[in-house]
């Protein structure tokens with residue numbers, strides 16, 4: 001099978017891989033690179049479990065081809081904490097019990113981080129609409145929303 | 159005598175009775191006794207039933223001890239989520 | 240009942256009742272936690288399943304030769320690769336079709352290949368010769384005498400005389416007592432209505448996934464996301480025809496289950512492929528497969544009749560509930576019938592349930608299986624009846640509510656229960672008296688679930704530094720490891736941080752039943768407490784040895800062994816860490832165990848209050864305020880208890896307003912994806928307020944009741960009641976999607 005060669009940057013590291021032309025970025029991350037933090041909940045752009053950043057834009061990695069990452073920068077959940085220091089969102093999610101099973105959590109965290117970088121002072125409604133692409137079946141979103149609002153307040157104060 | 163209450167749909171197999179009285183000191187003995195007295199019930203009992211003994215639910219009927227005046231309800235085997 | 244205490248053993252707590260961070264938390268926020276699909280093995284193949292496109296078809300033949308010949312294909316399996324004598328024939332048939340394909344999505348063959356793309360091509364090369372048969376997917380249609388019959392061996396049970404013709408009605412259940420006809424004749428007001436609910440899916444975000452690694456001698460390992468890895472082991476061993484001891488199953492982190500992962504689907508298929516290929520095989524369901532071929536809920540139709548006196552006393556109640564359970568018998572018609580009136584004390588009650596098979600995937604549990612649909616119809620009629628009598632709906636419920644010592648509608652007398660307490664809380668809650676806006680309505684509903692105990696085995700080891708390793712065998716689907724640590728720490732008198740809990744694999748710990756029936760905090764919790772007490776006994780013995788006194792003269796207090804009786808004050812208390820440090824010289828490792836078939840689970844009741852707003856132009860429903868009030872017995876980890884309340888409510892909102900399995904004329908599922916099967920998203924929901932009521936369950940040393948299931952029982956009716964109030968017309972069919980609401984409003988004009 002013909003494979004394409006891709007050079008890219010993932011969580012700040014230069015990475016090269018070969019992938020099939022129809023292979024998604026999500027499959028490359030999970031199956032080729034062992035970065036299984038991004039999850040596949042649907043494979044069709046409906047659940048957000050596979051959320052990653054591509055050149056600073058929030059995307060569903062199941063809708064991006066592996067080949068499209070050429071010369072771009074990808075950020076995944078594995079790059080969110082700084083060494084042993086959790087990102088404030090990660091700590092707040094734990095504190096607020098904003099996860100039950102945790103399968104949606106990587107995607108929700110990536111999406112929320114993107115939100116707070118764009119809008120450090122979102123209203124509850126803005127958070128709810130921003131996260132409307134990230135399905136969570138366990139929590140009813142209540143504690144997720146509270147964790148996000150609380151982190152935003154903290155980060156503004158810091 | 160232990161008082162055993164059957165769920166409604168078992169009544170026909172027990173000659174129309176919803177309430178049976180048997181001598182038994184544990185659940186196994188009780189089930190054997192009613193299976194013997196009413197052979198129509200035997201296949202249902204074999205498939206497995208849940209019991210409530212004096213208001214306490216047991217999902218799998220076993221050898222739970224019974225008192226002289228115990229009230230036991232028999233139910234289809236209960237499943238949860 | 241007179242001799243029983245009315246307080247649990249323990250009422251003062253150090254750590255139970257606090258909400259510390261969970262032991263698996265950091266892994267889950269950093270992406271390190273390994274779920275079903277995250278595991279790999281050297282030499283691993285990709286497994287894929289071919290599924291029937293027909294709702295009902297005879298399989299004349301399956302030709303796999305072309306697929307087998309494709310380069311890169313390592314194994315192809317069909318029904319012939321499983322043990323035809325397996326104990327559970329329905330499970331066997333469900334995981335791989337036999338003479339007939341019984342629903343759209345029914346597995347007919349599977350391949351293992353070196354890559355996704357080869358596996359996909361191999362599936363396309365398998366030739367199945369189908370003879371398409373007439374099908375039926377609707378519950379009422381399936382019950383008709385001339386409906387296409389799925390199974391020749393199903394003759395309705397529970398009816399007299401015994402039927403002579405096979406039918407789709409597998410079983411009729413009847414429960415009740417008193418004389419309903421007499422009861423209705425005493426009523427001043429009677430309400431009778433018919434209802435329908437659509438099938439829904441648990442909607443866990445993690446699809447089923449399994450990595451099987453079976454060696455050529457038939458022994459091997461499975462890694463999978465399941466609510467019960469011992470169940471997976473026992474079932475797979477039976478379906479493959481191998482000894483239980485040869486399989487070791489590890490439960491991965493599980494990305495949601497809600498009852499849907501209490502049985503097997505792909506696990507035996509992955510194992511059969513791996514056995515045949517002689518290599519590890521990973522099978523992961525796509526979302527489309529999850530919808531078409533896992534275990535959604537029953538759809539139902541029902542008729543409810545309740546009569547009451549003007550003073551609010553219910554004189555008689557009757558329900559008839561039909562549960563469509565997919566291609567095999569076993570729909571929770573019995574549970575639904577038992578639950579339907581469980582919230583009320585009734586002199587005259589009759590409930591009837593029918594278990595009906597259709598050409599749909601076999602239903603599986605979904606939080607309190609069978610109960611939400613029954614509660615939807617019953618609580619709708621209760622609310623309407625209260626209105627007709629002119630009584631406040633909460634007062635009406637309190638007047639008839641289940642109470643300790645009263646006979647339940649399904650038979651046995653209630654022990655200590657908390658329904659009235661939740662209703663009183665609801666009445667006093669500011670939500671209940673808050674003003675409503677235009678086009679808004681308020682609804683209330685109660686809900687009940689039995690809660691279960693079951694087989695449980697737990698092991699607790701004291702480490703050399705005085706920390707504790709706790710091994711439980713019930714997969715953690717909602718933070719149970721944290722709750723187990725809390726209970727162990729409470730007993731041992733040490734800090735929460737000193738206890739770490741893991742979910743042990745099937746070869747490392749005794750058998751455990753599936754995580755279901757809201758049993759874990761109760762049953763594994765009880766076993767954990769008993770295992771801790773077992774280890775405390777041993778710790779005291781070691782202290783006695785060190786002091787050279789009788790073990791009876793040692794007590795355990797606040798994490799220390801202390802001399803008691805005549806020796807009181809003789810010796811300095813020894814801490815758990817000190818005893819642990821000298822374990823080698825006092826007799827070796829110190830561990831506690833407990834094995835039990837736990838009984839004594841306490842039933843749980845809840846009351847929900849909902850405000851909805853209905854757009855009269857479009858029929859769209861928006862839930863604007865939601866309050867959950869539920870009896871938890873004793874909340875071990877309150878934040879996770881709240882989480883269970885909120886999660887159940889959110890799922891109930893989806894069930895009530897959006898979610899529905901839609902089958903076409905051709906018997907195929909038309910909305911097998913999250914785009915068309917729409918579960919609630921963040922912007923659909925309000926904050927979900929919670930109130931934990933604690934009426935202790937005396938069957939647990941701390942008073943714990945299960946909480947995971949009851950939370951989905953009241954929402955359907957509570958929302959239907961609020962929408963009906965807002966729209967000015969009674970809604971009797973779920974989901975209350977815009978077209979349905981609009982139609983009801985129009986017809987009412």
Ligand code: FES
Nearest residue numbers: 041043045048062
């Ligand atoms: S897996 Fe990409 S959106 Fe669901």
Ligand code: FES
Nearest residue numbers: 100104136137138
């Ligand atoms: S925590 Fe389970 S899906 Fe969000």
